[in-house]
Amino acid sequence: LLEKSLIDHRKDTVIAKLAVYLRDVYKQCREHLDASGMSDIVSVSRYKEWLRTCDLKCEVYGALAMLHLGCHADVEKKMGARFDKFFSNRTVLIRSV
Numbered sequence: 300l301l302e303k304s305l306i307d308h309r310k311d312t313v314i315a316k317l318a319v320y321l322r323d324v325y326k327q328c329r330e331h332l333d334a335s336g337m338s339d340i341v342s343v344s345r346y347k348e349w350l351r352t353c354d355l356k357c358e359v360y361g362a363l364a365m366l367h368l369g370c371h372a373d374v375e376k377k378m379g380a381r382f383d384k385f386f387s388n389r390t391v392l393i394r395s396v
Contacts, residue, residue, distance in 0.1 A: 301360075311371035318364035322357050329353040358394065 301317045329350065338346045365387045372380035 301363075311367040311374070315364045315367040315371065318360045318367065322360040322364065325353045325357040325360065329357065 301314065301321060304314050304317055332346070332349055332353065337349075341349075365385070369380075369383075369385040372378075
């Protein structure tokens with residue numbers, strides 16, 4: 300759905316809301332993995348891979364949301380908000396690498 304919205308050039312706020320939703324889903328997935336005791340069922344390497352995947356996708360979707368919120372602020376000529384969103388996006392991307 301997010302990819303389709305990007306391809307269809309939907310509004311930045313719509314893309315940001317979808318990205319925030321997906322970020323929250325992956326955050327919940329990470330919490331579920333931590334609480335479920337899956338590490339006892341699957342191999343440690345597979346479990347760590349799942350955790351890394353959830354963490355990475357959470358960061359990427361969060362960064363995508365900040366990027367599009369910054370673009371929305373740019374359209375509305377809110378330069379302070381734009382700078383804040385883009386700077387937050389930069390921080391998230393650096394942290395995820």
